[in-house]
Amino acid sequence: MEMRTAEGLRVLDAERAPGQQPMGAAPKLQVKGVSLSFPQAGGGRVEVLQGVDLSLGEGEFCSIVGPSGCGKSTLLSVISGLIPPDAGSCELDGKPITLGNPAVGYMFQSDTLLPWATALENVRFPLDAVGRKDDGLCLSLLKKVGVGAFAQAYPWQLSGGMRKRVQLARLLAQQPKVLLMDEPFGALDAQTRLLMQEELLRLWDSTGLTVLFVTHDLSEAIALSDRVMLFTNRPGSIKEEYPVPIERPRAIETIVQHPAYNSLFVQVWQSLRKEITLE
Ligand SMILES: Nc1ncnc2c1ncn2[C@@H]1O[C@H](COP(=O)(O)OP(=O)(O)O)[C@@H](O)[C@H]1O
Numbered sequence: 001m002e003m004r005t006a007e008g009l010r011v012l013d014a015e016r017a018p019g020q021q022p023m024g025a026a027p028k029l030q031v032k033g034v035s036l037s038f039p040q041a042g043g044g045r046v047e048v049l050q051g052v053d054l055s056l057g058e059g060e061f062c063s064i065v066g067p068s069g070c071g072k073s074t075l076l077s078v079i080s081g082l083i084p085p086d087a088g089s090c091e092l093d094g095k096p097i098t099l100g101n102p103a104v105g106y107m108f109q110s111d112t113l114l115p116w117a118t119a120l121e122n123v124r125f126p127l128d129a130v131g132r133k134d135d136g137l138c139l140s141l142l143k144k145v146g147v148g149a150f151a152q153a154y155p156w157q158l159s160g161g162m163r164k165r166v167q168l169a170r171l172l173a174q175q176p177k178v179l180l181m182d183e184p185f186g187a188l189d190a191q192t193r194l195l196m197q198e199e200l201l202r203l204w205d206s207t208g209l210t211v212l213f214v215t216h217d218l219s220e221a222i223a224l225s226d227r228v229m230l231f232t233n234r235p236g237s238i239k240e241e242y243p244v245p246i247e248r249p250r251a252i253e254t255i256v257q258h259p260a261y262n263s264l265f266v267q268v269w270q271s272l273r274k275e276i277t278l279e
């Protein structure tokens with residue numbers, strides 16, 4: 001999937017189409033030629049995705065950035081099986097993904113905790129759904145994400161960051177192999193967001209999960225990812241891809257001082273701004 005230099009840099013081979021994983025191992029997650037249009041209120045259809053191809057190797061962390069409305073959330077819904085595409089397919093380990101596959105964890109931007117259930121009951125929810133009872137696992141997951149002491153608290157008793165931690169624990173309870181994350185930290189204040197980025201990297205490092213992360217925040221995409229994929233304006237497709245030449249493990253608070261960070265930020269932003277139209 002990748003090679004590392006002595007300095008821990010991930011080395012990606014240059015001879016790839018944008019969106020494609022480095023040569024070598026079989027892809028973990030693959031999106032092949034996905035196109036989708038939605039019916040419009042006044043008749044006709046609006047093209048949202050056009051021929052999206054991407055491939056993630058096992059354990060890769062990739063981000064998608066793109067202008068608002070370019071189809072990022074729609075793509076994650078297609079990958080999860082929630083929305084069938086007009087054309088193309090999405091595969092996990094070479095097999096089509098069907099809705100409800102627990103190996104694919106989907107974290108929405110909005111707060112999706114059940115308000116009437118405690119943190120523990122929320123985390124237990126995916127296990128209850130398959131008739132499994134494992135409070136030990138759920139408690140250990142709450143501890144793992146730093147909210148073990150709040151197992152009996154209700155969502156309204158928790159801060160925004162704590163609620164995100166509970167959502168992460170709930171996602172992990174379904175024991176996914178791939179995480180689809182749609183602007184998961186978008187609604188958090190700046191400091192909490194940095195803490196959650198740190199938490200996510202720590203979890204990713206210790207679990208070997210494959211992550212596809214959607215964000216409109218370039219600094220977040222660069223700080224977290226092995227590769228940043230830039231989407232075109234609607235209909236969305238991959239315009240360019242940027243490997244992130246920053247060694248791991250990364251410290252979120254010092255990443256802006258890394259010499260590669262600023263030049264990459266400017267490069268991606270200059271390309272992204274050409275895709276933004278003011279409507
Ligand atoms: N269910 C739907 N029916 C009709 N249009 C939709 C639907 N979902 C999304 N759209 C439209 O598809 C486009 C892409 O939306 P979305 O994927 O949410 O964009 P992004 O996440 O990149 O901001 C937008 O123009 C949006 O209005």
Ligand SMILES: [Mg+2]
Nearest residue numbers: 072073074182
């Ligand atoms: Mg969106």
